[in-house]
Amino acid sequence: MLGRFLAAVTLGALIAVPGSHARANGDSVIEYRQHLMRAIGGHMAAVAAVVKGRLPLTEHIAEHAELIEKAAELVPAAFEEQVSDGLTDAQPEIWSKMDEFVELNAEMAQASAALANAAEEGDMRDIAMAMQSLGKSCGSCHQPFRKPKEESYKQPR
Ligand code: HEC
Secondary structure, eight states: OHHHHHHHHHHHHHHHOSSSHHHHHHHHHHHHHHHHHHHHHHHHHHHHHHHHTTOSOHHHHHHHHHHHHHHHTTHHHHTSSOOOSSSOOBOGGGGTSHHHHHHHHHHHHHHHHHHHHHHHHTOHHHHHHHHHHHHHHHHHHHHHHBOOGGGOTTSOO
16 A cells, blocks of 8 residues: 555655656657657648649648647647746747637638548549648647748757
8 A cells, every 4th residue: 555655655756756847847848849749740741742743642642731730739738837938939929819720720720621621532633622721720820820931940040
């Protein structure tokens, strides 16, 4: 009984250890949402490669589009906690205009659903058009809510 209690306490301590608490947690929040965005970006880039290279993988386009739609479900919670300091390109306005942010995310989800439909129909021109709309939906959120390249955390400081 006591042994199990001590084991639980030790495990708790291990999990809680990382030095300055808030900082470590904030970094993880940033890391998580950036990986989520990169996953979305990866699916987008995969679709672009299929379309551009005319690869015989048209059926994959619908799958990637559906995976973007699925990933969009994770975006609101990933951005729920305000962490706008550190190695991030998130603009603080996200948290004063969360309704708008969530709405733009829903628009991306809709655009990816439209791409999935177009891909299932198989008309390359419709697919290309749906791709463009999906691409625009990324920009509609990045424009107000992501720091421009010159201000990006990725730039050497
Ligand atoms: C609802 C808003 C929103 C939508 C829609 C959105 N993004 Fe983002 N995206 C962001 C924000 C905010 C960041 C910055 C996150 C950070 O640095 O903490 C970001 C960052 C990124 C990054 C860089 C991640 C990194 O490594 O720093 C990529 C890649 C990306 N988005 C791709 C996409 C693609 C592709 C789409 C469209 C299919 C898209 N995003 C749609 C808000 C959005």
